[in-house]
Amino acid sequence: MSFNSLGLSDALLKAVSKQGYTTPSPIQQKAIPLILEGKDILASAQTGTGKTAGFTLPLLQILSDNPNQKFRPIRALILTPTRELAAQVHNNVKAYSEFLNIRSAVIFGGVKQKPQVATIRQGVDVLIATPGRLLDLQNQGLLSLKRIEIFVLDEADRMLDMGFLRDIERVINMMPDKRQNLMFSATFSKEIKKLAHGILNHPSQVEATPENTTVDAISQKVYRVAKGLKTGLIIKLISEGNWKQVLVFTRTKHGANKLCKKMVSAGISTSAIHGNKSQGARTKALAGFKNGSVRVLVATDIAARGLDIPLLPHVINFELPNISEDYVHRIGRTGRAGASGEALSLVSADETTYLRDIEKLVGIKIPVEIVEGYEPDPNASTQPEKRQQGGQRRNNNARSSNKENASRRPKRNNDRRRNDRRR
Known part of the structure; x- marks a missing residue:
């Protein structure tokens, strides 16, 4: 199977080819057609299986097929647990949207918010964010999630491990009820399935590898x-x-x-x-x-x-x-x-x-x-x-490890300090 058979546009195929990819991975073969059909999905894929392109490519196609160039509200939100993952996903979005009229931005804590806010004010179609900085900017009235059409929750299992459940719930309440939801996790634990039940609407379940197995290589x-x-x-x-x-x-x-x-x-x-x-x-x-x-x-x-x-x-x-x-x-x-x-x-x-x-x-x-x-x-x-x-086990781990001993950091203003605790 080639990328040509997945229903992607010429602009996206050109971008994929430029990145040196010719054959879609199993998760991409399974997820991309379902997402293009507008379905909610719950996907399990091990790290390194190409899951980021699995949601990025169809997301970009959906947005480019229905442009909103005048106002450019945030139409797609990709929520990640860590700064490094947010930056990585943003790099993917930029690479795959090179030949599309799509703007994207990434926001996370630990750096000054002013440049991030300036980019958002110029108009952004796709926003990649960590929960802390996203909620902080929203509370300041510096961004709105009221026009979100596609919501991606990446590394959902790690989100729960890091104690982000309440933040995820707050983000959900800021978006319109009618939207497409894509949830990716390395495992399908009971907690993940419970979270999915509250977010996804009749989802298609996709697994690239058997649950909790390690890569054969x-x-x-x-x-x-x-x-x-x-x-x-x-x-x-x-x-x-x-x-x-x-x-x-x-x-x-x-x-x-x-x-x-x-x-x-x-x-x-x-x-x-x-x-x-x-x-x-x-x-x-x-x-x-x-x-x-x-x-x-x-x-x-x-x-x-x-x-x-x-x-x-x-x-x-x-x-x-x-x-x-x-x-x-x-x-x-x-x-x-x-x-x-x-x-x-x-x-x-x-x-x-x-x-x-x-x-x-x-x-x-x-x-x-x-x-x-x-x-x-x-x-x-x-x-x-x-x-x-x-x-400690998952409950205590969620309260402590996500903060990474944030209380030991030098004190700053309340917004920045809260931001760093949430990454």
Whole structure:
């Protein structure tokens, strides 16, 4: 199947071709025709399956087929959980609308709002936003969602994890009842299905891969290791393997900073990315990782969600996530777009329960290896750490991790401070 068979306009096909794509991915094949028919959809797709183009292309076609050039109200809203994902989606919208008379803008916290407001005032057809900045500008009367025709909720599962449910509900109440709704999530949990029931109207359900499965192209391995030897082992693996681009996950911001310093001391160029970093620092770290000046990027789950890193060869779980679904999200950073990838997990005794839950979720027994000199501690407890140290289960996680310890940041005016807490 080619993009030509999906019913897209010549202008969009030209833009797709310019980006180097010839064959639509499974999620694009399934979602694009349904969206063009005007249907609401609930789509499940793993990271790296092309889901952004799956909703961006038909959205742009619908808007361009029915132009509103005089007034240019915001006609399509794409809501994302993180700044990085918002910027990535906006880049996609700009690329695919290159040959269309469509204007787009992206808004998120952590940067000054004045340039964002100026762009909106010039007239915008498509707005990509994070919840905090969107609600802040709407409360100031600087934008209106009363003319929204298409609403996209991207990474809906992460939205719930980050505690954005009430914000999503507030955004829904600001839009007209009659609109097309597109909801994308990596998983179809009970919470997601409940949220979908309140937003979508007789939706078509689309799945690009079986629910909660991991990408086949990813080679997975567990290294059993004593907790205190993890840092030495990860430095050994990266150094001896001469790996040039490695994304490493930790559970906490403090853990990310600590590991980053030790890697740098070992002569490995490393940057950390998490919610306590300024937007400028996060952008710089990601740019360095992409251009090769930074070999290792250490990240927390929330900061890494939505990162667009093509052909990433290695992902390492320095610490396993205590929420099993996050393992799928993490390792989905590699093995993208048909490329192979490797996902390694350093597992200490106290993470045994987490590993068992992950294997149950993904439906496989992950191969285990022990490196000489870095053996696991036979006397260590297999009981998990106290939840508050590693992030708590979904309810508490939603209240705390989305703020990323925002209370520790320097105080600013109320609007900016509220904005940053919501990303």
